[in-house]
Amino acid sequence: MIPVQGYDGRHVAVLGMGRSGVATAKALEAGGAIPIVWDDSPTGRAAAEANGWALRDLTAAGGFDGIAALIVSPGIPHLYPTPNPVIAAAWDAGVPVDNDIGLFFRSWATDDWDGFDSAPRVIAVTGSNGKSTTTALIHHILVQNGRPAQMAGNIGRGVLDLDPAHDGEVVVLELSSYQTDLARHLTPDVAVLTNISPDHLDRHAGLGGYFAAKRRLFAEGGPDRAVIGVDEDEGRYLANQLVDDLSDDRLIRISVTRKLTSGWCVFARKGFLSEYRRGQQTGSIDLRGVAGLPGAHNHQNACAAYAAARTLGIGPKGIEAALHSYPGLPHRSQLIAERRGVKFVNDSKATNVDAAAKALQAFPKIRWICGGLQKEGGLGPLIPHLGSVVQAYVIGREAESFARQLPGVEAQVCGTMEVAVAAAMRDAHPGEVVLLAPACASFDQYDSFAARGDDFTARVLAAL
Template sequence: MIPVSGYGGQTVAVLGLGRSGRATAKALVAGGAQVIAWDDSATGRDAAEAEGIEIRDLTRNGAYDGVSALIVSPGIPHLYPAPNPAVAAAWDAGVPVDNDIGLFFQSYATDDWDGFDITPKVIAVTGSNGKSTTSALIHHILTTVGRPTQLAGNIGRGVLDIDPAIDGEVVVLELSSYQTDLARSLTPDVAILTNLSPDHLDRHGGLGGYFAAKRRLFAEGGPDRAIVGVDENEGRYLANQLSTAMSDDRVIRISSGQKLDGEGWNVFARKGFLSEYRKGRQVANIDLRPIAGLPGAHNHQNACAAYAACRTLGIAPRVIENAMQSYPGLAHRSQLIAERNGVRVINDSKATNVDSAAKALQAFRNIRWICGGLQKEGGLDAIIPHLDHVAKAYVIGREAEDFARQLTGVDAEICTTMDRAVAIALAEAQEGDTVLLAPACASFDQYDNFEKRGDAFVDAVNDVLANKG
């Protein structure tokens, strides 16, 4: 646990009592604060009260009397589409609002660091797609080469749940826009933007607000190194804003699919090969194609980001390459589930938006595509140009009929349930085909989260294959 500093002897309110909120409350108490808390759910309040956390309705008059700060859990809206009433009450009372990410950055460094030979570092990863894979890959490389490391944030442990730093340690944080948007302190040593595509637009008041939330990691934090995906205009803009000149190697530009020219520090992947260029000269080259845990161009972009991060730590290219070879991949992210009679089965349940699903569709050929769920704003127009590898779509979810109607030029069967979609897709698959779950939608119409959806897919696949013998 990271005891929260700066609030000793003060009263701090916590809003939201899920895993993150309860961990925040404990870390505040460990730092000497008195904690009061609220959750809109009676279940959350009861669970927290059972752990000894004092419950107070933060929406009633006078709730913030004597309160020094309000700490808000990531899932709770603080501005768009409308602020939570407890957040609005904190504004009216003049109480500063923060989140656990802000508390982490203000509390992680301690006086103990003065005795370390190598100062600990924090690598923070954000972006629309690829955050988890990039974070996990960095952590895997560091672990493989023997560098002490912890993985936290949106993946692994909560940021305040991790252990205090040891000499030379690197903490890798996956940070969503929900987390970067509100944190008052954002001071990573290395910050990464993988890419940007429309997502969570209602939460951020549109694409501009969404990008602004991501940009805060760089603009507020002032990292020593910024690694920026420049395949979209927002990334090109950010890299330009952070650079004082093309040769400014504090900014590392990364790309999947285009060669990056110029005198700066560039890492890009083309046709399955990762290249590092510095001052206009190539200094390293890695063949990514044999790495089973990183299939497709979208994962090659993740590899570029992870490679660049590890290079900022002084790790040699060949050492990074060797570590990448053993990367197993993440569950629900281009995860190979089975291979039978020349048919591969891939679980990419994390493809919860059109852009991430499009990237998955580009990674494979002869696709039996299981898709559908709760559609996000913008519809499916952006995925239509990427359907040329789809032999047939098998549509699930409450909106299956509407989803299928939008798939112009593709044979689409309305299956509704996962079990039916898997059974039909596997029955119709031929040698050389890939049965791919890449929903392009949120899961909440049928499942609690994308993990549950992915687990249901795996179970359905295993049941079919077991019955086939």
């Protein structure tokens, strides 16, 4: 646990008693603060009482009297589409609002570091797609190369659940736009942007607000090194803003759509990763045989992880060996099984159109299980990538509407995962892939993308 610094003996309010809120309250208490908590649900309030924390309705008159700060769990809206009433009350009372990421960055460094030979470092990864894989891959590369490392944030442990730093340790954080948008302190040593595509638009009042939330990690964080995906205009804009010219080694640009040779850059084309620095090639890896990273979208993740590892002085050969031993993450291009020449792949984390489009580009012949709770913007960006789809099997509350938006694709409205898996397995031929890549949120039928992926996996394995 990371004891929160700066609030010793002061009352700090915590809104939301999910995983993040509970860990935050415990870390505040460990640092000498006095947590005052609130949750809108009776279950959350019961969890707070079970831990012995005082409950207070923070929207009541005088709710913020004596409160030094309000710490908000990431799922709670603080501005769009409308501010949570507790957050609005904090604004009116002049109480600073923060989240656990902000607390981590203000509390991570301690006086113990004065005795370390090498200061601990933080790599923070954000972006629309691939940030979980990139985060896990960076952590894997570090561990495989003998570097002490921890992983947390939007993946694995909460940031305040981390162990106190060791000499030379590296913490790798996955940060969502919900987390970067509100944190009052963002000071990573290395910051990574994988890519930008429309997502969470209601929470950020459009793509501009969403990009602004991501940009804070770089503009306000001031990292020593920045790794930026430049395959979208937002990435190119951000890269251009960070340095005066391409000879500045504080920036590494990455791409899977173009060859880059100016400045420090890493790109992948036709399955080969290349690193260039000052116009000279300094590294190359054949990614085609890396089983845990199939498809161009995973090659982008490999470029980002490679670049981040290079900022820490890890050599290309050490990175290459680690890539080959990377097992992959559940629900992200995860090979579940193979039977009679048919592969079954779980990419339930493809919850938006851009992620699903990238999954469709990874395989030549696809029996595609798709659908769910559609997000804003429609399915337009998917249309150019439907050529690999042999047939679609559509699930979810909006299955019929989804199926009508797939021009030239034979689409069967299945409704449920049970029906879709059975139909796809019945129809599939050798050389084809049964792919779950929903392009939608899961909340019409499941509690999470993980629950959806687990259902797909269980039904496939039960039928084999």
